[in-house]
Amino acid sequence: METLSEQRCHGGVQGFYRHHSRETGTPMRFAVYLPPAAQEGPVPILYFLAGLTCTEETATIKAGAQAHASRLGLALVMPDTSPRGASIEGEDDDWDFGTGAGFYLNATRTPWSAHYRMHAWVTGELRALVASRFPVRDDATGVTGHSMGGHGALTIALKDPKAWRTVSAFAPICAPTQCPWGEKAFSGYLGMAGGSDQAGDDRAAWAEYDATALVRSGKRCSAILVDQGEDDQFLETQLHPHLLEEACAAAGQPLELRRHPGYDHSYWFIQTFIADHLEHHARGLSD
């Protein structure tokens, strides 16, 4: 692991790091914020997964999380959103597929399957690296995220709720198998649902990365906090929080879905409610 920079912030340290990932076969970047409490001993840790087109810098710079992480004694990890420089043809053609759009899944379709293994990287390799190199409590880990990263946070927690003890999301893609962003990404990374000889297999693979489908299939996690702006330009077409809401209500999965008039999809929205999310995680991880 290479340290790119470390700078004092709110009494702690904001760092940027890079390592060579076995999972993606590329260098991968991530940011870690260590609060002042980490100087006394290991602290709980929150992963923030960013959205389409973002990097490890986006939430680190724009979410305004460090002030609250310092106050609450939480470490923060902000990973990049995809491999970069995997040299796959077409990788950089679209903003919603390939570079910057890893969707926190393990691709099964060639050529993507050799590199686009963001689920394995975040939940396995990166998490182990962070736990081994920073003074954090791996047994007290939560996950949040925005948009594509909100999808990542929800699916990661639902698939392994013992490892990811707290979960929240900002404007998440709640049912990617039922929206254009998800259909495009899952078709490319996982294969066409209904469009191949293994239609049934592909559809099952899609459902493994769909928070609403996971809840419907019986998966559970700790109480979910979701914030959603009502003026979000992607609300109607891409995000579908009502589908997650219906699935959680039917299944008895605790969900607090807060709708905020006037707020859009941006980090101006995220920074407004970031304190509530960090407090949600700090409470859940202090047990």
Place this chain on the structure above:
Amino acid sequence: METLSEQRCHGGVQGFYRHHSRETGTPMRFAVYLPPAAQEGPVPILYFLAGLTCTEETATIKAGAQAHASRLGLALVMPDTSPRGASIEGEDDDWDFGTGAGFYLNATRTPWSAHYRMHAWVTGELRALVASRFPVRDDATGVTGHSMGGHGALTIALKDPKAWRTVSAFAPICAPTQCPWGEKAFSGYLGMAGGSDQAGDDRAAWAEYDATALVRSGKRCSAILVDQGEDDQFLETQLHPHLLEEACAAAGQPLELRRHPGYDHSYWFIQTFIADHLEHHARGLSD
């Protein structure tokens, strides 16, 4: 005035605007944050002047000021740092002169004098525009800034303390006539001190834009708050807070200069102490 965007943030509105400036002869951009209290009536207002290479977006995105402005009922104005597209030869050659480096002064040397009138723009034209178009109390206006913008804040307040009732700065260039950044900029914009036939005139012109020289010459303003990181990479060569400290002590000008071990010149430093600055201004402007 053209509205480029307006987005909900911390209960208020973060906007970006553009107008055609008489002073600079170019389109000029600026950001305004209006807190929720502005929906009830005019609010006090704080200008944040950014540093070298920055734009109206830099402090707006990186300083983390909106949460505190919302809580304290302060409006924020973040202006761009220079004219852009003035079509002056060499304007874009250096990062510390020309575009992005207006130094909040009125240039007197051709060709810069036709466009580089940032002091007149900020203190006159922009301020009048903001007062006429937003629900703000022009009689309760303060100014802060970072690095070159800290120099701007200090000199603007010292030159007209009735119009700029509160002042603070992050890592300001305290004595630009005595550091390489200032010597380069003032030579280019104002003429060579001691290097021309009007040496005396030029040196007097330089001193008009040097906070330490202004205090020495008898100028006063309200109590100044300055934060300075001790690991700031520009502290020794460019910033010289000890010269301002000595001048203020000799003159009886109130100054609180706080030195912070481990902090550098970045917005990670600024966001750490931004709350203290907004509280300093809110207190002073509430009288």
